[in-house]
Amino acid sequence: MIIRRAEGTDWAAIWPIWHAIVAAGDTYTYDPASSSAAARASWLAPSPDEAWLAELDAAVLGTYHLAPNQPGPGSHIANASYMVAEAARGRGVGRAMVEHSLARAREAGYLGIQFNAVAETNVHAIRLYEQLGFTTVGVVPRAFRHPTAGLVGLRVMYRDV
DSSP states (O other): OEEEEOOGGGHHHHHHHHHHHHHHTSSOOSOTTOOHHHHHHHHTOOTTOEEEEEEETTEEEEEEEEEESSSGGGTTEEEEEEEEOGGGTTTTHHHHHHHHHHHHHHHTTOSEEEEEEEETTOHHHHHHHHHTTOEEEEEEEEEEEETTTEEEEEEEEEEEO
16 A cells, blocks of 8 residues: 555545545534535645545555644644545554654644544544544534434544654
């Protein structure tokens, strides 16, 4: 598996992954009805944002987005989002992308990565993040409308890079 910088021409491979995950409505706060154009504009936003792909034999297994968490005085902390294709789950793709993003954030001069909205029902992601040194710094109760679990908390998680 290789992880490489995504380009605009990669959107056709990213969109099915992005759309399937967001349309499920159980992990991300993106609007499940987002159009491809709106999703592309946010995921492949211009610098300093970065989008990356995990590939094996030219098949896209996952993607991640890395950007400043806040502008100006908060821009030294990154934010990252990860999406793994359903067929590639459980194969270490998510772990590889998080590890890659930590190294990339360090290279880009960030001091840490903050996740602003990890649904408490996203137990696989939480377990992975904790294994990789992220801690929960707070939970916003009832901040996420999960399609089957109802209102659940959103964790704010952080780790120095």
